[in-house]
Amino acid sequence: MRAAFRAAALSTPDLDARVLTAHATDREPNEVVLKGEEPVGERMRECALSLANDRLAGKPVARILGRKEFWGLTFTLSDETLEPRPDTELLVEQVLECCGDRSAELTILDIGTGSGAIAVSLLHELPRAIAIGTDLSQGALLAARANACRNGVGERFFPVACDGHSAISGDFDFLVSNPPYIRSMDITTLDVGVRQHDPVLALDGGADGLAAYRSIARDSRHLLRRGGYVFFEIGYDQAAEVAAISVESGYENISVFQDLAGHDRVIRGFRAT
Structure with missing residues (x-):
């Protein structure tokens, strides 16, 4: 997610990726950094991919999260x-x-x-x-x-x-x-x-x-x-x-x-x- 956001020249790619990944995996943003290598289920991966696509389409993070x-x-x-x-x-x-x-x-x-x-x-x-x-x-x-x-x-x-x-x-x-x-x-x-x-x-x-x-x-x-x-x-x-x-x-x-x-x-x- 982070690499895709950087490639798209989003203004805050790392932060956006961390917040959206946390949301998709039901974690706090700081846990994404500390536990980033832990495996997640297919449902969470699909959710993260959907959120990433929304962000790449221009939808603000706050709108994605609601x-x-x-x-x-x-x-x-x-x-x-x-x-x-x-x-x-x-x-x-x-x-x-x-x-x-x-x-x-x-x-x-x-x-x-x-x-x-x-x-x-x-x-x-x-x-x-x-x-x-x-x-x-x-x-x-x-x-x-x-x-x-x-x-x-x-x-x-x-x-x-x-x-x-x-x-x-x-x-x-x-x-x-x-x-x-x-x-x-x-x-x-x-x-x-x-x-x-x-x-x-x-x-x-x-x-x-x-x-x-x-x-x-x-x-x-x-x-x-x-x-x-x-x-x-x-x-x-x-x-x-x-x-x-x-x-x-x-x-x-x-x-x-x-x-x-x-x-x-x-x-x-x-x-x-």
Whole structure:
């Protein structure tokens, strides 16, 4: 498997081979290294071959396994959810930076919750917070609900089926969103693992990639209490435009945060009045 992955120039061939072999042989990844010479049965060999073929066809490892680690938690994936990515952990970090007392009773609105990765991770760190997660996709909401329960915060996570925040009212402390932000014309240029396996609904941000930001920012300010914050994940080249949209929508003290690669990744806005 490893040799085939190397020959195919996969970005992490050794790691992929180890993880998939572990899955096929019902072992932990480190056991694959320590017990790699031990014989396995025909069923396990066939399973490993099938997994390898899926990976060589461009299917991401997380999609093959049906789960992904994020913020130290495990999230089940479905066809209707994005695969949570490490860059999104920056948004979680920045929300927590603004929390002050993490034991406070806080309210969070996660627009386009998908797998629930952002909301569930925040609830895991904020023991008295509650979160509403909205999504157009029923399949995504079922996955988010299952992930909340799996990670011990199910009683504080409330999925709502709606377009954006159209069915929501209230005064939230935090509004968070990782909306679709890829320009429509760029969808076909994405990596095959994203293009073929992430839902287009969660990728396509319209002609300029900014449609969801306009919709959310324009109509969401009234959902935040005075002193509340809005957080958006953004594309690496969208900071100036999303910042302008946020200011036009009445948000103040706009801040931009960079990911580990130095790319603009998260924007924060503040409702002062």
